[in-house]
Each structure stands twice: as C-alpha cells, then as structure tokens.
Amino acid sequence: MPKCKKSEGQAIDYASKLLSTAEAASFEQHLKNCSECKEAVESFTTLLNLTDMAEQEVALPDAALRDIEMNVYKRLAATQQDESLFSRVRGYFANIESLFRWHKTAAASTIVIAMITAAVLVGELFQPEVGLQLTESQSADARMEEYLQQDIQRHLDDAMITHHLRNDAWETESHLHRVQEQAQGTNWMKVPQTLSVSNTIKTAATGY
Amino acid sequence: MDKLIDDEMLVAQFQAGRQNAFDELMKRYKSKIFSYLLRSVRNYEDAEDITIEVFFKAYRALEHWQPKAKFSTWLYKIAANLVIDYHRAKARHPVYALEDMEIPEANLVATDQYSNPVKELEEKERGRIIREAVDQLSPKQKAVFILNRYEGLQLKEVAETLGMAEGTVKIHLHRAMKRLQTMLHSLWENNEI
Numbered sequence: 389m390p391k392c393k394k395s396e397g398q399a400i401d402y403a404s405k406l407l408s409t410a411e412a413a414s415f416e417q418h419l420k421n422c423s424e425c426k427e428a429v430e431s432f433t434t435l436l437n438l439t440d441m442a443e444q445e446v447a448l449p450d451a452a453l454r455d456i457e458m459n460v461y462k463r464l465a466a467t468q469q470d471e472s473l474f475s476r477v478r479g480y481f482a483n484i485e486s487l488f489r490w491h492k493t494a495a496a497s498t499i500v501i502a503m504i505t506a507a508v509l510v511g512e513l514f515q516p517e518v519g520l521q522l523t524e525s526q527s528a529d530a531r532m533e534e535y536l537q538q539d540i541q542r543h544l545d546d547a548m549i550t551h552h553l554r555n556d557a558w559e560t561e562s563h564l565h566r567v568q569e570q571a572q573g574t575n576w577m578k579v580p581q582t583l584s585v586s587n588t589i590k591t592a593a594t595g596y
Numbered sequence: 597m598d599k600l601i602d603d604e605m606l607v608a609q610f611q612a613g614r615q616n617a618f619d620e621l622m623k624r625y626k627s628k629i630f631s632y633l634l635r636s637v638r639n640y641e642d643a644e645d646i647t648i649e650v651f652f653k654a655y656r657a658l659e660h661w662q663p664k665a666k667f668s669t670w671l672y673k674i675a676a677n678l679v680i681d682y683h684r685a686k687a688r689h690p691v692y693a694l695e696d697m698e699i700p701e702a703n704l705v706a707t708d709q710y711s712n713p714v715k716e717l718e719e720k721e722r723g724r725i726i727r728e729a730v731d732q733l734s735p736k737q738k739a740v741f742i743l744n745r746y747e748g749l750q751l752k753e754v755a756e757t758l759g760m761a762e763g764t765v766k767i768h769l770h771r772a773m774k775r776l777q778t779m780l781h782s783l784w785e786n787n788e789i
C-alpha cells in the first residue's frame with residue numbers, strides 16, 4: 389500500500405473536530421479511498437473517547453466549589469491593601485441573600501465563619517484612620533462633628549457586625565431579611581452624607 | 597442576573613462599582629476554572645487554592661482591564677500562569693505523595709448491584725492509566741490538550757491563553773495526540789478494553 393501523502397495531523401484534526409465544514413467534507417471524500425487515513429482516524433477517535441471518559445471521571449467537590457466566592461473575599465480582605473475593600477465586603481454581605489438562593493444547602497455556619505473572619509479583618513481595617521486630613525480653616529466645631537460622625541458610624545458598623553455574629557442561626561431567609569432590614573435601618577449599607585447627631589451630643593462636643 | 601449579559605458587560609459594570617457583577621462572573625467561571633486546575637495539578641486542595649488565587653488576582657486586576665480579548669480567555673490565562681508557577685515550585689520542592697489516589701472514582705462506575713466488581717475495578721484502573729498518560733505529556737502539550745478538549749477553548753483562544761502562535765498550538769496538540777496514542781494504543785489493540 390503506497391504511503392498516503394496526507395499528514396497524520398489531518399486525521400487528528402478530523403477526529404478532534406477541528407476542521408472546517410469544507411475541509412471535513414473534502415477529507416471524508418479522501419477517507420473513502422484511503423485505508424491508511426481511515427485507520428488513523430479510527431485510532432485517534434478511540435483515543436479521544438478514552439481520554440474523554442477518563443477526564444470526565446474527574447469530579448468537582450461540591451463543598452469546595454460552593455465556598456469559592458467566600459474564600460476569594462476572605463483572601464481579598466486579608467490583603468488589606470484595597471482601601472475601598474470594606475465597602476465591597478459589606479456589599480457582598482448585602483448580597484448574601486442571593487447566595488442563599490443559589491445554595492440552599494449552604495450551612496449557616498459557613499456564613500457565620502466568614503462573618504467572623506470579615507469582622508476581624510474589618511476591625512483591622514477600621515483602626516488606623518490615617519487618611520484623615522483636616523485643613524486649618526476647618527473650625528473646631530466642624531472637626532468635632534467630623535470625628536463624631538466617624539465614631540458613630542464606626543460604632544454602628546461594629547454593632548451590626550456583632551449583631552450578625554450573635555445571631556449565629558441564620559436558618560431561614562426571612563431571618564436574613566430581618567437582619568438586612570435592620571442593617572438598612574441603621575444605615576449599615578450606606579455611609580450617610582450627613583448624620584443627625586442629637587443636640588445634646590453636639591453641645592457636649594462643642595463645649596469640649 | 598440576566599444570563600444574556602455578556603462577561604465583558606459585567607466587567608464594565610464591576611468597573612463602574614457594581615460589586616454583584618464580580619459575583620456573577622465568579623459564579624459563571626468557578627466550575628470551569630476549578631476543573632481546568634484540577635486536571636492540571638491533579639490535587640483537590642491545590643486546585644481549590646489556585647482557583648481562589650485566580651479570582652483574587654482577577655479582582656485586583658479587573659479595575660484596569662481592557663477588553664482586548666474575551667474575559668474568559670484572560671481568566672484562563674491567569675490560571676495557566678499559576679499552573680506554570682505551581683509546577684515550577686513543585687519541581688523545586690518535590691512532594692512524593694500518592695496524589696492520584698485523591699481523585700475519587702467510585703461514583704463513576706455503574707451502581708447496578710449486579711455489576712461486576714472486577715470489571716469496575718478494571719474500569720477505574722483504566723481511567724487512572726489514561727490520566728497518567730495525559731500527565732506524562734509535556735506541560736505545553738498537556739495544557740493545549742486540556743484547554744482545547746476539556747475546556748472547550750478554540751485553538752485561537754488557547755493560543756491567547758498560553759501566549760503562543762496558533763500554529764504552535766496545533767503542533768503541540770498533534771504531538772500530544774501522537775504521544776498519547778503511542779502510550780495508550782496497547783489498551784485497545786490488545787483488546788484490553
């Protein structure tokens with residue numbers, strides 16, 4: 389039998405379905421009269437069936453797959469380099485409801501663990517307020533107001549995190565809803581432009 | 597979220613400050629990236645760690661991402677580079693563990709109570725032999741083979757992912773197939789399967 393001039397590569401491409409429709413049709417015509425190429429195509433097709441079967445046996449672990457998002461955010465929070473990260477982590481928790489919908493089976497504990505991690509990291513993110521720069525023109529009143537607002541917001545945030553942690557039995561979506569509503573009520577989701585500080589506090593602050 | 601929103605649109609939304617968009621991208625790609633990594637490193641824990649690393653890197657780089665290529669190709673590129681790093685580190689600090697044993701195959705075989713346990717064992721063994729053969733390929737051959745065959749990437753996308761010319765991808769793919777054929781043809785020619 390004379391050696392076929394077609395390359396083995398064409399048999400591979402044909403078996404791998406990498407040829408265009410026109411190329412495949414033309415090669416099929418060739419196959420009708422070339423036992424050498426026909427044999428090669430059969431061999432590579434068998435090979436691919438075998439490797440497909442073997443590789444499909446590789447199963448993804450559900451638990452690990454389920455926790456990917458959470459672990460990515462933990463990893464991000466751990467770097468502490470992203471200044472706006474806290475708000476993003478917060479945003480993620482705001483969306484946690486949809487997470488529940490995807491994975492009904494996601495145990496409440498997983499979320500609580502993530503919450504604890506987030507809380508710890510958040511605590512770290514909160515501590516140094518190095519970015520704070522006040523201009524000379526700002527009055528002492530305004531300054532105090534600013535400090536107060538920051539402090540109040542910080543306490544609100546802390547309170548919310550603690551609240552989440554204490555309620556470690558997030559078993560139902562309705563519970564989750566309630567916590568979210570409470571969070572919104574305390575402006576946990578949004579950093580407010582202005583914060584109504586009671587007159588008493590104001591007076592106390594300015595008289596300081 | 598609307599499935600019709602394409603990845604690149606989600607990236608734009610993320611860049612505009614919409615956090616959910618990144619969650620959606622992770623949801624879309626975590627299985628794909630994980631399975632690619634699992635086939636590349638054949639170890640669950642490492643595959644999981646690298647998957648997290650891929651999205652971590654993506655998150656941090658996405659702010660400045662320009663839509664020169666598909667988002668998915670870019671993501672695979674991050675993963676492929678991490679696989680290279682992983683194998684490099686492994687070569688420096690080889691771990692002689694029976695990692696292949698970690699791949700559970702039990703749930704793949706027929707659950708029919710009348711099925712032949714000897715046959716099941718043979719099938720498991722066959723799967724293991726085949727995966728070992730795939731692992732014997734050169735890193736480039738294996739990467740090309742897996743990305744094209746199991747991740748469904750077009751040759752052009754494989755080329756972008758691995759930073760090669762498309763022609764080079766094809767050469768690696770042909771070599772991979774010929775090598776696998778040499779290693780495995782006895783399996784079917786001697787009617788062992």
Ligand SMILES: [Zn+2]
Nearest residue numbers: 392394422425
């Ligand atoms: Zn021929």
